[in-house]
Amino acid sequence: MSTNPPNLRPDLAPQARFTEVARAGQPRIGMVSLGCPKALVDSERILTRLRSEGYAITGDYAGAHAVIVNTCGFLDSAKAESLDAIGEALSENGKVIVTGCLGAEEEYIRGTHPSVLAVTGPHQYEQVLDAVHAAVPPDPDPFIDLMPAAGLKLTPRHYAYLKISEGCNHKCKFCIIPDMRGRLQSRPVHAVLREAEKLVESGVREILVISQDTSAYGVDRKHDTHKFHDRDVRTHMTDMAREMGRLGAWVRLHYVYPYPHVDGLVEVMAEPETGLLPYLDVPFQHAHPDTLKRMARPAASSKTLERIARWRAIRPDITLRSTFIVGYPGETEAEFQYLLDWMEEARLDRVGAFQYENVAGARANDLPDHVPEDVKQERFERFMDVAQRISAEKLEAKVGTILPVIVDTVDEEGAVCRTQSDAPEIDGNLFIDDGFEGLSPGDIVTVTVDEASEYDLWGTPTSRG
Numbered sequence: 001m002s003t004n005p006p007n008l009r010p011d012l013a014p015q016a017r018f019t020e021v022a023r024a025g026q027p028r029i030g031m032v033s034l035g036c037p038k039a040l041v042d043s044e045r046i047l048t049r050l051r052s053e054g055y056a057i058t059g060d061y062a063g064a065h066a067v068i069v070n071t072c073g074f075l076d077s078a079k080a081e082s083l084d085a086i087g088e089a090l091s092e093n094g095k096v097i098v099t100g101c102l103g104a105e106e107e108y109i110r111g112t113h114p115s116v117l118a119v120t121g122p123h124q125y126e127q128v129l130d131a132v133h134a135a136v137p138p139d140p141d142p143f144i145d146l147m148p149a150a151g152l153k154l155t156p157r158h159y160a161y162l163k164i165s166e167g168c169n170h171k172c173k174f175c176i177i178p179d180m181r182g183r184l185q186s187r188p189v190h191a192v193l194r195e196a197e198k199l200v201e202s203g204v205r206e207i208l209v210i211s212q213d214t215s216a217y218g219v220d221r222k223h224d225t226h227k228f229h230d231r232d233v234r235t236h237m238t239d240m241a242r243e244m245g246r247l248g249a250w251v252r253l254h255y256v257y258p259y260p261h262v263d264g265l266v267e268v269m270a271e272p273e274t275g276l277l278p279y280l281d282v283p284f285q286h287a288h289p290d291t292l293k294r295m296a297r298p299a300a301s302s303k304t305l306e307r308i309a310r311w312r313a314i315r316p317d318i319t320l321r322s323t324f325i326v327g328y329p330g331e332t333e334a335e336f337q338y339l340l341d342w343m344e345e346a347r348l349d350r351v352g353a354f355q356y357e358n359v360a361g362a363r364a365n366d367l368p369d370h371v372p373e374d375v376k377q378e379r380f381e382r383f384m385d386v387a388q389r390i391s392a393e394k395l396e397a398k399v400g401t402i403l404p405v406i407v408d409t410v411d412e413e414g415a416v417c418r419t420q421s422d423a424p425e426i427d428g429n430l431f432i433d434d435g436f437e438g439l440s441p442g443d444i445v446t447v448t449v450d451e452a453s454e455y456d457l458w459g460t461p462t463s464r465g
Contacts, residue, residue: 027136028056030064030093032085034156035072037210037254039122041163043070045155046099046128053129053138061092065136066117068128071102071109073180075357079108088115097131099124101320104180108360122181122285123166156408158442159424160199161207164192164240170220172285173296173363174356177212186218189235189243190226196244196251204441206406208243208423215257238264245276250406250444251314252423254281258307266314277420278318280311285325287342288335293326294367308346319421321350326383327376328356329367336379343386344465349394350427351387355380382463388454395428395452402462407443415439417447419457428455435461 029050033043046068047057058064067089071082082102086109089096096116098109104121118131140197155161167182196207218224218235225232233239238261244251245268253276256262262280267279284304286292311318324339342354343351353375358365371379408424415436422428430447432439439445439461447459 026056030067032069067093071100073101085244101180157319160204165211176361184220200247245274266311281321284322288338319349324353326380327371330369392454430457
């Protein structure tokens, strides 16, 4: 089995999975889902609505009566990938409906692909449904076309993404996502918790909480209170996470800005019998104060090291993952070296990076002193060398320990699992080569860690959870 590559792009969701078989005569809709986990949830919502109307869903162009392409607009390279995917769908199928972040730029899309049937922006579900209805009328059979209570999921059955809000109030100069998705709009906490409860009831064993800014959850609602079962719960990140951690599944939080109130969240991770994993995905992006200022980031690096130390004091086994931009406009060698020194002190567990790219409409494009491509590449390689060494040292320290893991896949060679420190497809894996007989995806077992590499572990089962 291959080990985890060190430079996975941070903006990509796991590969969408399609497992249904269409009944005879059932209208079929193809789906291509690009971009981040938030976009994957949008795809799931669209397909759940379509499935409830009697459409079959397929990941293939062949036999589909129309294809939806859910696009990404995170980087110019991601936009190019989206245009390529639209072109491939047009070539292979001919009837294409475009949605997602890049859909906010209809003229840009139609300039390359004028024959698409419709273009809609992100989370414009009704418009997507209208376009599908116009291209392929529904033909439901209520006795056959049954929907699972938790809706249609494009991830394996044992884990699921749960989006708690849309939009973002930050104005980072390198990002146009708030322009595409709007300002923060939090879902009421009782709706989030009901969805989480349904997921667990349907067999989901790990919930991955996502948003553009999870730390800001509920700010737009002034942290209003709602009933969940017999309890009053605030629409607040800490309250939501505590309640979700009581449902009996692993709960993993992504995109948590390092605000002071995150200390309270880490305290919840230290409570007994909680399913809230000691894992935080914190988008630091850089460390040098001048670079952060040019980015218009809402955090100061001078305080993040103190905050990291406080989190580790509360929960010593906490896993910290982050993503960094290398070669941001104006980044000097001194600023980059400051980032490397900060990394040596912070010793984050899981780290991804990408080289800065201009994005049409982003304010960072107009900044002076853009870094040459060869310098960006050289700095990226140096950064990943440091991150890889730290990762290897941290994983080596786990050899001989006993850890709970969740099983993702099993084949004749062994089982691919993840520890509580690993999110699907963006972090590492734990491989079981011996004693995996009888394991199934979704099982939670304890293992003794036998071996470590730069990003992955190998272990032997000790008991089934």
